[in-house]
Amino acid sequence: xxxxxxxxxxxxxxxxxxxxxxxxxxxxxxxxxxxxxxxxxxxxxxxxxxxxxxxxxxxxxxxxxxxxxxxxxxxxxxxxxxxxxxxxxxxxxxxxxxxxxxxxxxxxxxxxxxxxxxxxxxxxxxxxxxxxxxxxxxxxxxxxxxxxxxxxxxxxxxxxxxxxxxxxxxxxxxxxxxxxxxxxxxxxxxxxxxxxxxxxxxxxxxxxxxxxxxxxxxxxxxxxxxxxxxxxxxxxxxxxxxxxxxxxxxxxxxxxxxxxxxxxxxxxxxxxxxxxxxxxxxxxxxxxxxxxxxxxxxxxxxxxxxxxxxxxxxxxxxxxxxxxxxxxxxxxxxxxxxxxxxxxxxxxxxxxxxxxxxxxxxxxxxxxxxxxxxxxxxxxxxxxxxxxxxxxxxxxxxxxxxxxxxxx
Amino acid sequence: xxxxxxxxxxxxxxxxxxxxxxxxxxxxxxxxxxxxxxxxxxxxxxxxxxxxxxxxxxxxxxxxxxxxxxxxxxxxxxxxxxxxxxxxxxxxxxxxxxxxxxxxxxxxxxxxxxxxxxxxxxxxxxxxxxxxxxxxxxxxxxxxxxxxxxxxxxxxxxxxxxxxxxxxxxxxxxxxxxxxxxxxxxxxxxxxxxxxxxxxxxxxxxxxxxxxxxxxxxxxxxxxxxxxxxxxxxxxxxxxxxxxxxxxxxxxxxxxxxxxxxxxxxxxxxxxxxxxxxxxxxxxxxxxxxxxxxxxxxxxxxxxxxxxxxxxxxxxxxxxxxxxxxxxxxxxxxxxxxxxxxxxxxxxxxxxxxxxxxxxxxxxxxxxxxxxxxxxxxxxxxxxxxxxxxxxxxxxxxxxxxxxxxxxxxxxxxxxxxxxxxxxxxxxxxxxxxxxxxxxxxxxxxxxxxxxxxxxxxxxxxxxxxxxxxxxxxxxxxxxxxxxxxxxxxxxxxxxxxxxxxxx
Numbered sequence: 001x002x003x004x005x006x007x008x009x010x011x012x013x014x015x016x017x018x019x020x021x022x023x024x025x026x027x028x029x030x031x032x033x034x035x036x037x038x039x040x041x042x043x044x045x046x047x048x049x050x051x052x053x054x055x056x057x058x059x060x061x062x063x064x065x066x067x068x069x070x071x072x073x074x075x076x077x078x079x080x081x082x083x084x085x086x087x088x089x090x091x092x093x094x095x096x097x098x099x100x101x102x103x104x105x106x107x108x109x110x111x112x113x114x115x116x117x118x119x120x121x122x123x124x125x126x127x128x129x130x131x132x133x134x135x136x137x138x139x140x141x142x143x144x145x146x147x148x149x150x151x152x153x154x155x156x157x158x159x160x161x162x163x164x165x166x167x168x169x170x171x172x173x174x175x176x177x178x179x180x181x182x183x184x185x186x187x188x189x190x191x192x193x194x195x196x197x198x199x200x201x202x203x204x205x206x207x208x209x210x211x212x213x214x215x216x217x218x219x220x221x222x223x224x225x226x227x228x229x230x231x232x233x234x235x236x237x238x239x240x241x242x243x244x245x246x247x248x249x250x251x252x253x254x255x256x257x258x259x260x261x262x263x264x265x266x267x268x269x270x271x272x273x274x275x276x277x278x279x280x281x282x283x284x285x286x287x288x289x290x291x292x293x294x295x296x297x298x299x300x301x302x303x304x305x306x307x308x309x310x311x312x313x314x315x316x317x318x319x320x321x322x323x324x325x326x327x328x329x330x331x332x333x334x335x336x337x338x339x340x341x342x343x344x345x346x347x348x349x350x351x352x353x354x355x356x357x358x359x360x361x362x363x364x365x366x367x368x369x370x371x372x373x374x375x376x377x378x379x380x381x382x383x384x385x386x387x388x389x390x391x392x393x394x395x396x397x398x399x400x401x402x403x404x405x406x407x408x
Numbered sequence: 409x410x411x412x413x414x415x416x417x418x419x420x421x422x423x424x425x426x427x428x429x430x431x432x433x434x435x436x437x438x439x440x441x442x443x444x445x446x447x448x449x450x451x452x453x454x455x456x457x458x459x460x461x462x463x464x465x466x467x468x469x470x471x472x473x474x475x476x477x478x479x480x481x482x483x484x485x486x487x488x489x490x491x492x493x494x495x496x497x498x499x500x501x502x503x504x505x506x507x508x509x510x511x512x513x514x515x516x517x518x519x520x521x522x523x524x525x526x527x528x529x530x531x532x533x534x535x536x537x538x539x540x541x542x543x544x545x546x547x548x549x550x551x552x553x554x555x556x557x558x559x560x561x562x563x564x565x566x567x568x569x570x571x572x573x574x575x576x577x578x579x580x581x582x583x584x585x586x587x588x589x590x591x592x593x594x595x596x597x598x599x600x601x602x603x604x605x606x607x608x609x610x611x612x613x614x615x616x617x618x619x620x621x622x623x624x625x626x627x628x629x630x631x632x633x634x635x636x637x638x639x640x641x642x643x644x645x646x647x648x649x650x651x652x653x654x655x656x657x658x659x660x661x662x663x664x665x666x667x668x669x670x671x672x673x674x675x676x677x678x679x680x681x682x683x684x685x686x687x688x689x690x691x692x693x694x695x696x697x698x699x700x701x702x703x704x705x706x707x708x709x710x711x712x713x714x715x716x717x718x719x720x721x722x723x724x725x726x727x728x729x730x731x732x733x734x735x736x737x738x739x740x741x742x743x744x745x746x747x748x749x750x751x752x753x754x755x756x757x758x759x760x761x762x763x764x765x766x767x768x769x770x771x772x773x774x775x776x777x778x779x780x781x782x783x784x785x786x787x788x789x790x791x792x793x794x795x796x797x798x799x800x801x802x803x804x805x806x807x808x809x810x811x812x813x814x815x816x817x818x819x820x821x822x823x824x825x826x827x828x829x830x831x832x833x834x835x836x837x838x839x840x841x842x843x844x845x846x847x848x849x850x851x852x853x854x855x856x857x858x859x860x861x862x863x864x865x866x867x868x869x870x871x872x873x874x875x876x877x878x879x880x881x882x883x884x885x886x887x888x889x890x891x892x893x894x895x896x897x898x899x900x901x902x903x904x905x906x907x908x909x910x911x912x
Contacts, residue, residue, distance in 0.1 A: 244881030322881035
């Protein structure tokens, strides 16, 4: 004989005496048992008047979405971080050891003038798995006056890109995680809350923050492969999987970028740099190339826009990011946030705006925005439609307009 | 002195005399004279090629064609095929001709490649519920759009002549001459209906077919048959044929008996003369010369249509392709060694060139290394038999695939490999009016339409399963392929990982 127990009872669990609406018991579940249905989380905040935001705000946003990560990577990027060195490139590195640092510095001395260097303070957390990298920051100015520079025939920015690529590619144990002006990336392998504490994010203040928490699937979780992935002043937090990666990589490699971070997301960063900085495309046109409209929708556009849409699909077909994604993209001069989801909008992306209109937010989930601005006005961008916000200008696009407003 | 020894027959039609109703239809069907009616019975003579026309025509299904058993004593090295060809050569003293693509098993790599599909981390797409796009462009791409000093995109400066197709498929170049009027009419009609391209082949364009010109790619081959500036301006793109996968280094060869009134008018040559295309173009002895011909064709079409170059896949195909793109070709066609032909020396058909799988991947990689891949359209052909081959070929690097033999099969061809004899019992590869009349243009066109429609649906199904909703994201996406064949070195050369290897 056995005692019959209705099966529904076990669904509720012993710690949930108050019924299905009571969720507080979830908080006590150890991380290793947390539901694994999520994927990456992204969050961003900025002040349009350029006033500074403490890192603790973005920390709050990203850690609110803890179900979207599995402890294999997280990161932050801050803009408007170094007003005293705003004209210098800030190269922030992860070194495996002193030897890789010495090798890197040797390379740097050939390419750039060192204005200042400093150790980035780090605080290893008990839950994180060692070894921890050495994090160092260099404020540099490219050696543009030398004959060697002239021989490269490169613009200053391309020269910096080549430096970053060559360090990441050839110096063992050394990874340049950011190389832009007036910004820096703080990232690593761990939960968002651990990475925030590891770098003590709350000690920094910037006019714009983007962040990412990671649930890696097809690529390994490791320090340099965490997001944001950055080149020059571009930084990209990417939630998604690129089914067209082989095609996108072909385009960026032809343009001289090297894909060595073992993650499909890095092509997104290089595509933005290639299309907007080097090809000088308007942001809306670049976004359209990455998440183009369906041909049947393009048919409905007015003549000029239809021609442009078709031309972008023809010319930049290798830039089309197929598969689900939502991305937050940062850039300085002026500090800009771009939020974009794929053309089916298979990954979440919501925007928020404070009552006074000065603070703008973007996140995977509304809860992240509401956790720091409970009265924020929330809206969703449309599939494949970028929201663009600039310091000093405000919300340029809300991600609900026609595709090329202001581009042609 | 008679030197002939009879070459043993290969096929044997078996007549079920009980089922046979003596209607003699089979005897009329057989264009090779392999059947006769004698003593009130259908009897078998020599010469059956297993074209199966009689089998399909027989109203009582009384005919079966079998391969003759044990014609030769078994031998592991001297196969019956080899012995038969030696005997035929000893009889004739000539080069053995054959047709269709290479008949050798060892070259099929498509069957060693597996496709990927989306699971969990990205959603697969159901093409019946959501759009999956197969629109494809052919022509030169600018590499980047032109942005003026105000940051606005200058469309007039960015646009190039381009052909829009609804599927990444082109019906390959099959000339009028190699196939009948009805067969070509069916192919062109199918191309128009499907809004894809069809190649004219090197025989010019018959007056009746100008109505399809917006879906035609004109071929300029070494014989220049039927090439006029009017013709070039009417079609939607122009292709310079340097070589063909079935016979790299050879030109087309149409025997005089096929050059009847229709062909003579279209090709602009006298009745009954052999239409022999020179092996090389005699104005192209180097890449600079090719560049000049490309320029001449662009000038004569007033830069209104893309001008491309078609070559056979040969060992150094990557470097040659890059030279051709640099010489100004807007699109490039690579024809692999299994590609079809209406007539080719068997020795070159079976032994020269390179499989299209390797060639397309090599060219895609080479053009990428040289930063040219985003400027040019790459077409690949040479035994793209099914939708699976098409999908794998696109993922290996082709923008567009060229298909011939499968379209022939859709019209009735059974790949009996006798096209060079001009006696096609299906009315396809023949100029004999009674035989050509056997092909109903409308029926044949509809069958070709049906087949390509099905291929396109299968393409969408596979792309949807991969989580890809537009075909350009499949082009050269070798990440989504895995190799499962016997030789991992091939995987390396294809730049495809081995099955079991993960992403990173």
